[in-house]
Amino acid sequence: VVSSPDPKHFQAPSRDPMAQFEVEKKEHEIKMRKMEQEMEEVFEMKVQEKMQKLREIEADLNRRKEQMKKTLEQQQQELNNKRRQFDEDKRHFEDEHQKYMEEVEATIRAGTMDKKGGGKKKGK
Numbered sequence: 001v002v003s004s005p006d007p008k009h010f011q012a013p014s015r016d017p018m019a020q021f022e023v024e025k026k027e028h029e030i031k032m033r034k035m036e037q038e039m040e041e042v043f044e045m046k047v048q049e050k051m052q053k054l055r056e057i058e059a060d061l062n063r064r065k066e067q068m069k070k071t072l073e074q075q076q077q078e079l080n081n082k083r084r085q086f087d088e089d090k091r092h093f094e095d096e097h098q099k100y101m102e103e104v105e106a107t108i109r110a111g112t113m114d115k116k117g118g119g120k121k122k123g124k
Helices: 017-123
Strands: none
Touching: none
């Protein structure tokens, strides 16, 4: 007679040792399947937690990407506006400079004509 502190493992005196071994073997298999199932559940839960964390990180990265994109677009727009203003100022400057140069040339021509024309007028 083999006695065990666990009542499930109590061996009746009339039981065959092979039969007892088979019972214990089945109990062990059941226990192992249960442990395996629990481990699978824990594993699946951890995988789900990791996947959720990855989704959160991805969403955060997407938000940051969109914010950076908006900032870049805004900076591009500001740069385009400054470029347009610069081009306008440059054209205005070139127009004014051209007018000034024409006035200077006209003044020089007028001064040269006066010198040439002034001598002829004195002679008449």
